[in-house]
Structures are given as C-alpha cells and as structure tokens.
Amino acid sequence: MTSPSHSKPAETMSAAVYRRFGPPEVVHVERVVKPSPRPDELLIRVRASTVSIADHRARSRRVPRGLQLLAAAGLGFVRPRHRILGMDAAGVVESVGADVTRFRPGADVLAMLGGAFGGHGEYVCVKQDAAVARKPANLTFDDAVTLVFGGMTARGFLKQARLQSGTSVLVNGASGAVGTAAVQLAKLAGAHVTAVCSGANADLVTSLGADRVIDYTTTDFAAVGQTWDVIVDCVGNAGFRRAGDLVNPGGALLLVVTDLSGLVRARRDSRRSGKTVTANVGPNPPEDLAFLVDLAESGSFRPVVDRAFDLAQIVDAHRYVDGGHKRGNVVLRVSAGADA
Structure with a gap:
C-alpha cells in the first residue's frame, strides 16, 4: 500500500489586489500566489513601483470620453482582468528562466510592465526582451522607478x-x-x-x-x-x-x-x-529605458518624487493620486529595502 503523496504548497507573496472597479477602498493587501518565471522570463522582487494616473483609471474605470468600451476590453468588462496594478517596477532579480541571458540573479533592475500591470506585488515576472534595464547605480529604488512610466511615456511621444x-x-x-x-x-x-x-x-x-x-x-x-x-x-x-x-x-x-x-x-x-x-506612444523598447538610465546616471535627468507610501498604505496612495494634484510621481514601497 502506497502512502498518499503530498504536494508542496504554493509559495505566496503580499500584493495590493482589487477584485472590482471603484474607489480607492476596493484595493487591499492580501496574500496571493507568487509567480514563477517561464524559460524566457526573469522574476523580480519588487522594491518600488509607482501609483500612476494609469492605475487610477484602471481601478476606477474613469477614462476620457468615449473610451469606456475600449478600456473595458483591456481592463475587464465586469471584473478586473489584472488584479494587481502597477505599470512599473524597480527591484532585484530573484531568479531567471532557463533561456534568460541578459540578466542574472542579484541584478538591480527597472522594468516597464505596461498594460500587463503587476508592479504592486512583491514579485513580478517579465520577459527578458521587454523594457528591462539595469537600475542607475546612483539612485535609490524609490527614485529610480520614477524613470519608467513617466520617462518611457514622454520618450515614446517625443521621439515622434x-x-x-x-x-x-x-x-x-x-x-x-x-x-x-x-x-x-x-x-x-x-x-x-x-x-x-x-x-x-x-x-x-x-x-x-x-x-x-x-x-x-x-x-x-x-x-x-x-x-x-x-x-x-x-x-x-x-x-x-x-x-x-x-x-x-x-x-x-x-x-x-x-x-x-x-x-x-x-x-x-x-x-x-x-x-x-x-495619440500613440509607440513601442516600449528596452533601449529607451537604457537611455533614461544613462541620463540619470550622468545627472542629466532628475527623478521627481512627490511622496512615497508603503504597501500597507495603498488606499492612501490611491486617494492621493485621485486628488489630481500630484507633482511628478507617487512612489509605492512594495517590499523592504525600497530606499536602499
């Protein structure tokens, strides 16, 4: 008689999750399954992300006139398609898939996650050929993450x-x-x-x-x-x-x-x-993020941080962004070490 097999329980992480559209209070921190990288992906332990106007729109479904149906197709018609918001991430490579050659575990990186979101969780997976670049050596994770959403968007438009x-x-x-x-x-x-x-x-x-x-x-x-x-x-x-x-x-x-x-x-x-x-920002090539990193390291590009919130303060962070008067970026410190 064989003994019953016991599968190993899935690893979990903390993340800011929302399961319905609405005001800031629909977002809360809970434990969810930690993602695992595919062969062409790296797993990032997220130190910092930002709470952007894109997060506000995705959460509230308040979008410019006429775009409600188009937004619903991307965000979800009844419930959120992506339950963890955050279009950018700064953190440390935790592990890499078998086919990844650009980065190694332990590397400090920035990543543009775009419409896939996920930056408001302790871990996120991203393809190695996506917009990922090394973190500027002279910036904290808090400051470095501000290069991504705002910087990449501005860069994408101005190149045109x-x-x-x-x-x-x-x-x-x-x-x-x-x-x-x-x-x-x-x-x-x-x-x-x-x-x-x-x-x-x-x-x-x-x-x-x-x-x-x-x-x-x-x-x-x-x-x-x-x-x-x-x-x-x-x-x-x-x-x-x-x-x-x-x-x-x-x-x-x-x-x-x-x-x-x-x-x-x-x-x-x-x-x-x-x-x-x-009205098209264009692609988000990794070269654009590397360009911004070089500018920041040379002192030519200045991070602008309005204020920073810890993950446990996610509702307060969303309320602040909803006010519509932030200066530069609102940083979300997702896991310990964001200010290192």
Whole structure:
C-alpha cells in the first residue's frame, strides 16, 4: 500500500489586489500566489513601483470620453482582468528562466510592465526582451522607478517629433509624471520649453529646465498669441480642434491624453494638416529605458518624487493620486529595502 503523496504548497507573496472597479477602498493587501518565471522570463522582487494616473483609471474605470468600451476590453468588462496594478517596477532579480541571458540573479533592475500591470506585488515576472534595464547605480529604488512610466511615456511621444536646438515645445500638464519627464527630455534635446501648470508648481518645472511657465489658473495658453513647433498634451484639453492651429507647419501635436474623438481623428488630422498628430506612444523598447538610465546616471535627468507610501498604505496612495494634484510621481514601497 502506497502512502498518499503530498504536494508542496504554493509559495505566496503580499500584493495590493482589487477584485472590482471603484474607489480607492476596493484595493487591499492580501496574500496571493507568487509567480514563477517561464524559460524566457526573469522574476523580480519588487522594491518600488509607482501609483500612476494609469492605475487610477484602471481601478476606477474613469477614462476620457468615449473610451469606456475600449478600456473595458483591456481592463475587464465586469471584473478586473489584472488584479494587481502597477505599470512599473524597480527591484532585484530573484531568479531567471532557463533561456534568460541578459540578466542574472542579484541584478538591480527597472522594468516597464505596461498594460500587463503587476508592479504592486512583491514579485513580478517579465520577459527578458521587454523594457528591462539595469537600475542607475546612483539612485535609490524609490527614485529610480520614477524613470519608467513617466520617462518611457514622454520618450515614446517625443521621439515622434523632430526635436533639435531651438525647437519650441509646449508641455501642457508639465508637473505630472509624464510632464516633468517631457520638460527634461525636450530641454536636453535643445528645445525652448514652455510649461503649462499651476503657479504653485512653477518653481519645480523651472528647476527642470522650463524656459517659460504659463499658470493655467490665470492664463489660457491658447490665448497668448504664440505658436509652437511641438505641443505635448498631458491633460487632455488640447486636442487638434483647440490646439492644431497653435502648432507650426511641419510640427507635432502629441496627445498623451485624449478622448475617443481625438484618437479616431488623429490620423486624418495629421494627413490633412501636414503636421504629426498622434495619440500613440509607440513601442516600449528596452533601449529607451537604457537611455533614461544613462541620463540619470550622468545627472542629466532628475527623478521627481512627490511622496512615497508603503504597501500597507495603498488606499492612501490611491486617494492621493485621485486628488489630481500630484507633482511628478507617487512612489509605492512594495517590499523592504525600497530606499536602499
């Protein structure tokens, strides 16, 4: 008579989980099954992630006008498709699959997880050919993770414009995660940068390289009688109908945030105007993340952290982001050692 076999219980981890859409309170920390890497994946022990506007939209299902059905297809119609949010991660490679050659266990890395999410758990798996790069040696995990979501988004859009010395760039919503990155990247390319934000954030964006600041609470940038070579709209209120004529011939209108109309009309507006009009950030190649890492290590790109929350404070972190007034990035310290 054989003795019964006992399967080894699955390893677990702590993660911020949500099982229905709604306010910040739908998110809570619980124990879930720890992921295991496939042959082409590395397993990262997450030290830090960010709570971004993308997490807010995924959790609340509050998206720009007309995009509800499209968002539901990606996020889930009735229940969340991805129960652990977090579009980025900074951490340490715990283990690697048999086919992984780019990274070894113990390496400090950054990863753009994108629409797969997962950064708000203690561990996450990512393919080795995804947007993964070594962490800047001179930055903490808290600071380093801010390069990913905001930096990669800004980089993806700005690559579609012809930036050079003297190019005039307006960044609408310059004090957020994407905006603070766009200001810096445009300035590093030699552009003359106009930042649109509240007066309270003028010193911040000026310190990042903005040559001029327009306080949206007192002045409408569309009424100042100026045009720009490139407009980066990180707010969603500078679509082609309002801002198309403010873009110089051959310039670019980069719609980081837009509604369904802006998304559908972008290609037509681009073709008819002769200007680049796009709402597509493009791919997230690892080379872009490595580019940002090099800038940060050289001191050319500055991380912007508004505040940091521990994983146990995940509801407070979501409430803060929901307020709509964060400066730069809100960091989530997922596991011990995030400030190392």
